[in-house]
Amino acid sequence: MTLALLVEQILNGVQLGVMLFLTAAGLTLVFGVMGLINLAHGSLFMTGAFVCAWVAGTTGSFWLGLGAGALAAAAAGAVVEMLVLRRLYDRDHLDQVLATFALILVFSEGARWIFGPQPLWLDAPAALSGAVSLPGGAAYPIYRLAIIGAGIGAALLLWALISRTRLGMRIRAGESDREMIGALGVDIRTLYTLVFALGAGLAGFAGAMVGALQSVQVGMGEPVLILAFVVIVIGGIGSVKGAFVGALLVGVVDTMGRVLLPMGFSNFMPPSEASGVGAALASMLIYVLMAGVLVWRPQGLFPAHG
Amino acid sequence: MTEPALAVEGLRKAFGGLTATDDVSLDLRAGEIHALIGPNGAGKSTLIGQIAGWIAPDAGRVRLAGRDVTGLGVAERARLGLGRSFQVSSLAAPLSARRNVMLAAQAREGSSFRFWRQVRRDRALVAAAEAALARVGLAGRGNVPTAELSHGERRLVEVACALALGPKALLLDEPMAGLGAEGSGALADLLETLKAEAPILLVEHDMDAVFRLADRVSVLVAGRVIASGPVAEIRADPEVRRAYLGED
Amino acid sequence: MDKTREMVASVVLLAALAGAALWADAAGEPFYVNLASRVAILGLAGVGLNLALGFGGMVSFGHAAFFGLGGYACGIIAWHAGNYEPILTWPFEVEGTDRMPPIWGVAALVCGLAAAAIGALSLRTSGVYFIMITLAFAQMIYWFAISWPAYGGEDGLSIYVRNGFPGLDTYDALSFFGIAFGALLVALAVSGRLLGSRFGAALTMARLNPVRLATAGIDPFPVRLTGFVISAVITGWAGALYADLNGFVSPTMLSWHLSGELIVFVILGGVGRLVGPVAGAAAYVLLETFVGGATERWPLILGLALLGVVLFARGGIMGALAGRARHD
Numbered sequence: 001m002t003l004a005l006l007v008e009q010i011l012n013g014v015q016l017g018v019m020l021f022l023t024a025a026g027l028t029l030v031f032g033v034m035g036l037i038n039l040a041h042g043s044l045f046m047t048g049a050f051v052c053a054w055v056a057g058t059t060g061s062f063w064l065g066l067g068a069g070a071l072a073a074a075a076a077g078a079v080v081e082m083l084v085l086r087r088l089y090d091r092d093h094l095d096q097v098l099a100t101f102a103l104i105l106v107f108s109e110g111a112r113w114i115f116g117p118q119p120l121w122l123d124a125p126a127a128l129s130g131a132v133s134l135p136g137g138a139a140y141p142i143y144r145l146a147i148i149g150a151g152i153g154a155a156l157l158l159w160a161l162i163s164r165t166r167l168g169m170r171i172r173a174g175e176s177d178r179e180m181i182g183a184l185g186v187d188i189r190t191l192y193t194l195v196f197a198l199g200a201g202l203a204g205f206a207g208a209m210v211g212a213l214q215s216v217q218v219g220m221g222e223p224v225l226i227l228a229f230v231v232i233v234i235g236g237i238g239s240v241k242g243a244f245v246g247a248l249l250v251g252v253v254d255t256m257g258r259v260l261l262p263m264g265f266s267n268f269m270p271p272s273e274a275s276g277v278g279a280a281l282a283s284m285l286i287y288v289l290m291a292g293v294l295v296w297r298p299q300g301l302f303p304a305h306g
Numbered sequence: 307m308t309e310p311a312l313a314v315e316g317l318r319k320a321f322g323g324l325t326a327t328d329d330v331s332l333d334l335r336a337g338e339i340h341a342l343i344g345p346n347g348a349g350k351s352t353l354i355g356q357i358a359g360w361i362a363p364d365a366g367r368v369r370l371a372g373r374d375v376t377g378l379g380v381a382e383r384a385r386l387g388l389g390r391s392f393q394v395s396s397l398a399a400p401l402s403a404r405r406n407v408m409l410a411a412q413a414r415e416g417s418s419f420r421f422w423r424q425v426r427r428d429r430a431l432v433a434a435a436e437a438a439l440a441r442v443g444l445a446g447r448g449n450v451p452t453a454e455l456s457h458g459e460r461r462l463v464e465v466a467c468a469l470a471l472g473p474k475a476l477l478l479d480e481p482m483a484g485l486g487a488e489g490s491g492a493l494a495d496l497l498e499t500l501k502a503e504a505p506i507l508l509v510e511h512d513m514d515a516v517f518r519l520a521d522r523v524s525v526l527v528a529g530r531v532i533a534s535g536p537v538a539e540i541r542a543d544p545e546v547r548r549a550y551l552g553e554d
Numbered sequence: 555m556d557k558t559r560e561m562v563a564s565v566v567l568l569a570a571l572a573g574a575a576l577w578a579d580a581a582g583e584p585f586y587v588n589l590a591s592r593v594a595i596l597g598l599a600g601v602g603l604n605l606a607l608g609f610g611g612m613v614s615f616g617h618a619a620f621f622g623l624g625g626y627a628c629g630i631i632a633w634h635a636g637n638y639e640p641i642l643t644w645p646f647e648v649e650g651t652d653r654m655p656p657i658w659g660v661a662a663l664v665c666g667l668a669a670a671a672i673g674a675l676s677l678r679t680s681g682v683y684f685i686m687i688t689l690a691f692a693q694m695i696y697w698f699a700i701s702w703p704a705y706g707g708e709d710g711l712s713i714y715v716r717n718g719f720p721g722l723d724t725y726d727a728l729s730f731f732g733i734a735f736g737a738l739l740v741a742l743a744v745s746g747r748l749l750g751s752r753f754g755a756a757l758t759m760a761r762l763n764p765v766r767l768a769t770a771g772i773d774p775f776p777v778r779l780t781g782f783v784i785s786a787v788i789t790g791w792a793g794a795l796y797a798d799l800n801g802f803v804s805p806t807m808l809s810w811h812l813s814g815e816l817i818v819f820v821i822l823g824g825v826g827r828l829v830g831p832v833a834g835a836a837a838y839v840l841l842e843t844f845v846g847g848a849t850e851r852w853p854l855i856l857g858l859a860l861l862g863v864v865l866f867a868r869g870g871i872m873g874a875l876a877g878r879a880r881h882d
Binding site for chain 3: 031037039084087088093094095097098099101102103104105106108109110113222226229230232233237276279280282283284287288290291294295298299
C-alpha cells in the first residue's frame with residue numbers, strides 16, 4: 001500500500017467519522033437529556049439533504065441550501081418534538097421505538113410525495129471544487145477536506161455550547177437531575193424542544209453536506225442512523241465526547257477495513273474471491289468492534305451516567 | 307465453636323473519595339436477632355448491598371454459614387440461603403401473592419429450567435408457597451394480586467418470599483417502615499418466632515422495636531461500627547448516645 | 555373473567571383465519587389462500603418475537619436477523635439440492651434436501667446459535683442499549699448477506715421448486731396454508747405451555763422485576779438468554795416457511811424494516827397476548843393489501859395509524875377484544 005493511498009483512506013475515514021458524529025451527537029443528547037430513543041433521527045438527516053438539494057437547485061446557491069437544510073431539519077425536529085415526542089418521554093422504550101418507527105414511514109413517504117420518487121443531485125460549491133495534492137502525490141478533493149473542517153468546527157461549537165453557556169449548563173443539569181432543573185425555574189418543555197431542534201439541526205447539516213457526495217434519496221438516513229447507534233454504543237449513551245471518539249473510530253475502521261481486508265486476502269486467494277470475501281468481512285468489521293467494546297466495557301468507552 | 311450464620315469481616319467500600327463502608331465486621335449467630343442501626347447516610351444501604359451481593363466490596367469478606375461468598379452473585383447467595391426483604395416493596399404487583407412466593411420457592415425446589423410442567427399444578431411449589439404464607443399469617447390470601455394487598459400484608463409477603471428460600475440467614479431491611487403500631491407489633495411477634503429458624507440481621511429505624519426485639523445491636527456511623535453488643539450495653543454507651551440517640 | 559374472554563377472542567381469531575383460507579380455496583381464489591398463509595407465517599414470526607418482547611421484556615429490534623437466517627437456511631439448502639452440489643465436502647459430505655422438516659431443523663439450529671451469540675453479548679446490557687445492539691447485529695448480518703456473493707448477494711436467491719412435506723402437495727395453496735397454520739398452532743401451544751412453566755414464571759419475573767428474581771435465587775441472565783433463543787428459533791421457523799411461500803429469499807428479509815414490522819405486529823395485536831401477533835399480522839396484511847392496493851401513499855397512512863395507536867390506543871387489538879391484561 002502506498003503512502004498516498006493510506007493518507008487518502010485515513011482522510012476518508014475521518015470524513016465519515018465527522019459526519020457520523022454530527023448525526024450521533026443529537027441522538028445521544030436527546031437520549032441523555034430526555035431519555036428518548038429516536039429512530040426517526042435519520043429522517044432529519046434526510047430532510048436536511050433534501051431541502052439543501054432543492055434550495056440549491058432552485059436558487060443556484062449551495063450555501064443558501066446548506067443553511068436552509070440545517071434550519072429545515074431543526075424546524076422539523078422542533079415540530080415533531082412538540083406534536084409527538086414530548087408525549088413519549090414518560091413512556092417505555094417500546095412505545096418510543098414504535099412511534100419513531102412510524103415517524104420514519106411518515107417522513108419517507110412525505111419526502112417522496114413532496115420531492116418526487118427520483119433522487120435529487122447536489123453539486124459541491126464552485127469555491128470548494130478541485131483538489132489539493134497530498135503527501136505521497138495523490139490528489140484529494142477540497143470539498144471533503146471542507147466537510148472535515150466544518151464537522152470539527154461544529155463539534156467545537158457544540159462543546160463550547162455545552163460547557164460554556166447557560167443553555168449548556170441547563171442541558172447538563174437536565175442530564176443529571178430532571179427535578180432539580182425544574183426547581184431552578186427553567187421551563188423544561190422549552191429546553192427539551194431546543195435540545196431536540198439542536199440535535200436535528202446538526203443531523204440536517206450533516207445530511208446537507210453529504211448530499212453533494214452521493215445521491216439525495218429516500219432512505220439515505222437509515223444506514224447513517226444505524227451507524228450512529230453503533231457509535232453511541234461504543235462511546236457510551238449520553239456522552240458527546242464518547243460520540244466523538246466513537247464516530248472517528250467507526251469511520252476510520254470501516255473505511256480502512258474496506259480497503260485493507262480485500263488487499264490482505266489477495267495475498268493468499270485469487271483476487272476475484274479475495275475482493276468478495278474481503279468486502280463481506282469488511283462490512284461486518286465495525287459490528288465486531290462494537291461487540292469487542294461490549295465485552296470489554298458494557299457501558300461504552302465514556303459512560304455518561306456513573 | 308459453631309460457625310456464625312453470617313459473618314462480615316473487614317468490609318470496605320469507597321465511592322470516589324467517600325468511604326461508605328469502613329472496615330466493618332459483624333456476625334449473626336444462630337437463634338438471634340442482630341439489629342443494625344445508624345443515622346441516615348451512615349452506610350447501611352451500601353453495607354446491605356455488599357452482604358446481598360449487589361455491590362462488590364473493595365476489601366473484606368462475607369461468609370454465609372462458614373462459606374466464603376464474597377465472589378458470588380446475588381442469585382447464588384440467595385440459593386445458598388441468604389433470604390432478604392427490601393426497604394421498598396419489590397414484589398411483582400400484577401402477580402398474586404402466591405405466585406410471588408412460589409417463584410422464591412422455585413430455586414429450592416429444583417431447577418427453573420423446566421419448560422413443560424405447569425407451575426399451578428406443581429404440588430411441591432404450591433405447598434411450599436402456602437406453607438410460607440401460612441407462616442407469616444397470610445393463609446387464604448394467596449390468590450389476591452399483590453397490588454390489592456395492604457401495605458402491611460405486602461411486607462409480610464416479602465418475608466414469606468425470604469422464608470420460601472429455606473434461609474440460613476435473613477436480611478430484613480426496615481420491615482416495619484410504614485406500618486402502624488398494630489402492624490409493627492404483629493410483625494415483631496412474627497420475627498420473635500422466626501429467629502429460631504433463621505437468625506435475622508435487622509436494619510430498623512423504629513428504636514422501640516429494636517430495643518424490644520434485638521439480642522444484640524451494632525451501631526453504624528459514617529461507615530464504621532462504633533459500638534456493638536447487647537441491648538442494655540448499647541443503650542448505656544455514651545458514644546452511641548452522643549452520636550446517634552442524642553439526635554432523636 | 556378476562557382470561558376466558560381472551561381465550562374466546564383467540565379461538566375466534568384463529569378460526570376466522572382458517573375459515574378465510576377454506577372459503578378462498580372453495581371460491582377458487584388461491585391469491586387469498588396465500589394471503590392467509592402470509593398472515594399465518596408473519597403471525598408465527600410475531601409469536602416468536604412476542605416471547606422475548608412481550609413476555610420477557612426484551613425489546614429486540616433485530617428479529618429480522620432470525621427471520622432472514624431461517625429464510626436463507628431454507629433457500630441455501632434447497633439451492634444445493636436443486637444443483638446437486640453438496641453443502642459441505644469436508645470433514646464429511648452434507649447434501650442439500652428439498653424436504654421441509656430437515657430444513658426447519660437446520661433453520662432452528664442456525665437461528666438458535668445466532669441468538670445465543672447475539673443474546674450473550676446484548677443481554678449484558680438492558681433498555682435502550684439492548685434495542686440498539688440487537689438492531690446493529692441484525693444489520694451486520696444484513697450487510698454480510700448483501701456483500702457475500704455466493705448466494706445471490708443483493709439480488710437474493712430463488713427457490714425454483716417449493717420444498718416438499720411428507721404426504722402433502724405443497725404446491726396446493728390450501729395444503730401449504732395447512733402447514734403454515736399447523737406451525738402457528740404448534741408455536742402457540744408451545745409458547746402457552748412454556749409461559750405456565752417454571753421457566754415461564756422466571757421469564758415473567760425477569761420482565762416485571764429482575765431484582766426480585768435474583769433475590770429469589772434465580773440469575774436473570776440465563777433465563778433471558780434461553781427465552782431469547784427460543785424466541786429466535788420460532789421466528790426463524792417462520793422465516794423458512796416464508797421463503798417457501800415466496801419461492802425467494804433476499805436481504806430484504808433481514809432488513810431492519812422487517813424488524814420494525816414484527817414489533818408492529820406484536821404491539822398492534824396487544825403486548826403480552828399470546829395470539830396478539832396473529833391479530834396484528836392479520837390487520838397489517840389486510841391493510842397493506844387493500845389500502846396499499848388503493849393508494850401508493852400507503853406507508854404514510856400506516857405511519858399515521860401507528861402513531862395514533864401508540865399515542866391513544868394502547869392495548870392493541872386484543873386489548874380491545876378481551877379487556878385489560880390480567881395475571882392470576
